[in-house]
Amino acid sequence: MHILQPKHTKLNEKEVQELLKKYNVSKSQLPKILLNDAALADMNCAVGDIIKIERKEEDKINLYFRVVV
Secondary structure (H helix, E strand, O other), rough: OOOOOOEEEEOHHHHHHHHHHHOOOOOHHOOEEOOOOOOHHOOOOOOOOEEEEEEEOEEEEEEEEEEOO
């Protein structure tokens, strides 16, 4: 991982269900990230997994979610 790359984390099934329920969306409505993306190289991801991206900006952390395609 590069120092400027935001932290990427694969969500477990319980976290996925909580996320989908919280935002009232389905996996198909989430933004996409490609399976061969460099940030996912050593995470052992599969198509359909959901990735949480933590991007630090000044004094706060912004969270983004992507589904692997």
